[in-house]
Amino acid sequence: MRYGVCPISIAPLRLETSDASEMVSQVLYGELFKVLEKRKKWSKIRLAHDNYEGWIDNKQFKEIESEQYQHFVKHSKFYSKDLISHLTHEDKTLSTLTIGAQVSSTSLLKDTFQNDINTVILGSSNLINNALLFLNTPYLWGGRTPLGIDCSGFTQLIYRLSGFDLLRDASQQATQGEVLSFIEEAEPGDLAFFDNNEGKITHVGIIMSDNYIIHAHGKVRIDRLDQSGIFNVEENIHTHKLRVIKKII
Structure with a gap:
């Protein structure tokens, strides 16, 4: 080898x-x-x-x-x-x-x-602060840097800075952690996963307080989160369908 x-x-x-x-x-x-x-x-x-x-x-x-x-x-x-x-x-x-x-x-x-x-100090306290550093970072398929990043590259990198190794793709990350039944159970730093019409998990974001989520979609942005999924206030539509919420830390 x-x-x-x-x-x-x-x-x-x-x-x-x-x-x-x-x-x-x-x-x-x-x-x-x-x-x-x-x-x-x-x-x-x-x-x-x-x-x-x-x-x-x-x-x-x-x-x-x-x-x-x-x-x-x-x-x-x-x-x-x-x-x-x-x-x-x-x-x-x-x-x-x-x-x-x-x-x-x-x-x-x-x-x-x-x-x-x-x-690295293990824990979730700095997850959101680190995530906010990436606001407006352009979306890049396969990207893992503030010069361009995709949704799972974003969550993986933010968790890395708090001492936790996430897998690379959204569908892989969805196999990690503990399932939460309701959004109300979620805390800032938990992950929300979203699927497509075929039921495949294709998107992930980091839950914030007060039912907001930060995620990479066109750019790293903050949107509303409800039981249906991600709601884009600018476009007045749900852009992603919620599949599951996971607690990693």
């Missing part, structure tokens, strides 16, 4: 071995993964933090030893806490990082992080 780490700010994770292929997710700086298959230009990887799989360009990752992988997977998790931050590489060049980059890997990559580190 081969192992790798992402040495650049953001690397696209693709469905197939082509730059034109769908971007299913992104690999952030410092994230670790197993290399399942290596070809001339592309490698299929499985991310350590959520077991998500896809293809990454071989020029956009660095191979590491098994012992290094095992050590840093078990190592305390530290993440960049600012929306945008910087680090210095061994050759004195700079890179820009986004919030949630795994800066606990800087020693592995021989880099120096220049900004504040988020020391």
Whole structure:
């Protein structure tokens, strides 16, 4: 088995071995993964933090030893806490990082992080505050950064900053946590999931107080939430049909 780490700010994770292929997710700086298959230009990887799989360009990752992988997977998790931050590489060049980059890997990559580190404190107290930092972030299929993010990438990243590893897709995240029967039972930070006409869960958002929800739909926005789903006051319609509410923390 081969192992790798992402040495650049953001690397696209693709469905197939082509730059034109769908971007299913992104690999952030410092994230670790197993290399399942290596070809001339592309490698299929499985991310350590959520077991998500896809293809990454071989020029956009660095191979590491098994012992290094095992050590840093078990190592305390530290993440960049600012929306945008910087680090210095061994050759004195700079890179820009986004919030949630795994800066606990800087020693592995021989880099120096220049900004504040988020020391994860388990709990839900900072979930909403962190979520509000992303307001108006444009929607991007497969995105996981404040430069562009999708609905489940948004919830996954916000939970990461509070020390909890969610799975990647909305349908996967819906398998985690405890089911709540009514909206009235929900607390700020709980997750609401929504399905399509075929009954497949396709959307997720973070519940706020007073029956509001923050979610990525066109952009990260705040809408009303009721027993039917998400109500967009601007358009005067329900945009998403509520399926289930889950308590993760």
